[in-house]
Amino acid sequence: MTQSIKVGVLNDMADIADLKDGDPGPGDVTGWLEREIEAVRKSGRLSAPVEFVHAYGLGLPSGTAEAVERAYRQLADAGVGLIVGPAIGDNALVATPLAEELRIPTINWAGAERARGRYMFHHQVGSHEDESLVMARHMAALGCRRLGVVYDISPIGTRHLKYLQDEANILGIAIVATEGISPLADDASEEAGKVLPAQPDGFVYLGLGLSAPGVAAALTGAEWKGPRIMNTAGLRGYHGSFAKACDGWFYIDMHSDSNRTLQAVMAELSAPRQQALAIAKGHDIGRLVAEGLARAKDFSREGVRVGLEQIKWLPAAEGEEGTLLGFGIQDRGALHGRYLVVRQWMNGETVEVTSQP
Incomplete structure (x- = not known):
């Protein structure tokens, strides 16, 4: 040729x-x-x-x-x-x-x-569809039964939310409160303030990630201590100050140490x-x-x-x-196959979490 x-x-x-x-x-x-x-x-x-x-x-x-x-x-x-x-x-x-x-x-x-x-x-x-399933299953494995959600008002955020809701229903998890946020927002105190009174035992962020540090800061400011997870928005932790801002958050990644x-x-x-x-x-x-x-x-x-x-x-x-x-x-x-991997930002480093069924 x-x-x-x-x-x-x-x-x-x-x-x-x-x-x-x-x-x-x-x-x-x-x-x-x-x-x-x-x-x-x-x-x-x-x-x-x-x-x-x-x-x-x-x-x-x-x-x-x-x-x-x-x-x-x-x-x-x-x-x-x-x-x-x-x-x-x-x-x-x-x-x-x-x-x-x-x-x-x-x-x-x-x-x-x-x-x-x-x-x-x-x-x-x-994947807007697969990630939400993995997130729901991971939170279920942690014992969460009441999830609060802040999601980007965008095709990404709303699509993730739909599939999270579907899988949560199958797993017997209640999504007790949801609030939409601008994908470009840097302050999420109002949105988080509307979700936390519903007393979730787990927190989920869904979106592109530009608004995620604001969500993380709002939870920190409210001294909320439960497990928290986000979609592949967490990949932004490989650059800039995102990992520090979202310390302790689980997220979906694309690579495994194995x-x-x-x-x-x-x-x-x-x-x-x-x-x-x-x-x-x-x-x-x-x-x-x-x-x-x-x-x-x-x-x-x-x-x-x-x-x-x-x-x-x-x-x-x-x-x-x-x-x-x-x-x-x-x-x-x-x-x-298992192309999505749950990891966690800890002290600026990404740590792989044991995969769930």
């Missing part, structure tokens, strides 16, 4: 006007794509040149859905055969109908299970354990792209779509040991 292919990288976490020259922007995965493509190239399974085309559209919640659509169409007009992104669930939902309309195979790496289709593939960096694939990659890179999440995520995204291209019979958009469907049973760096990576003819979720 001698033809070349363009791969689009859609960054929904930055506006190009805010980037310095040469700055790839937050969350850029191009290096991982290049690394895994080079690995299949060295194996002799891919000889064609691969060109990366970047587009930036600051999406929700800080930006707009229109910016994401503009960036997606920019990549389409550039003639890409595959798009990687968006990374935020709300924006993946914006991009999904575009992938179907324009028939461009796309791999989003977000938490929205609804962001799937014939052309939209989903690498689950969290994962041998992850440990092998980290050893190869001589990487510190603080980089485990970024490495697990980057490796798996890169491998999906590289394997999809290597398995494609041609680099038309249809050819790449079929190539992605041929990825089967690869060991994932994310999740617990045994998590598998792949797609299928009607399977658009990349991660299979």
Whole structure:
């Protein structure tokens, strides 16, 4: 196969006007794509040149859905055969109908299970549906029977809340109070003040995470001592002061200390354990792209779509040991098995918690 292919990288976490020259922007995965493509190239399974085309559209919640659509169409007009992104669930939902309309195979790496289709593939960096189930079961295992919830007023927060309520009903847990909050709020004292009088014995935050430190501060200010958990919003603890602000909180992560694939990659890179999440995520995204291209019979958009469907049973760096990576003819979720891991922020460090059934 001698033809070349363009791969689009859609960054929904930055506006190009805010980037310095040469700055790839937050969350850029191009290096991982290049690394895994080079690995299949060295194996002799891919000889064609691969060109990366970047587009930036600051999406929700800080930006707009229109910016994401503009960036997606920019990549389409550039003639890409595959798009990687968006990374935020709300924006993946914006991009999904575009992938179907324009028939461009796309791999989003977000938490929205609804962001799937014939052309939209989903690498689950969290899940609005699965995370809530894991959180409910973990709180049940801790003995909680009355949960209070503060959730972002957004597709992410409301979707999490629905699935948390469904699983809580099955487990015999009562959700005694819920309060919505702006995804951009930095003060949650009013919302927490409405939930705590219902006397919950466990507390849940659901959302993107920008408002989570405010929720944590409100509980601390109220001297509330019960167990507390949040969704993959807790991944923000890998940067800045978030981990300190949310000390003691359980949260859903994507990497496990037991994962041998992850440990092998980290050893190869001589990487510190603080980089485990970024490495697990980057490796798996890169491998999906590289394997999809290597398995494609041609680099038309249809050819790449079929190539992605041929990825089967690869060991994932994310999740617990045994998590598998792949797609299928009607399977658009990349991660299979126990890909969600309960961890806890303790004194600025992330600690894995024994998984619950």
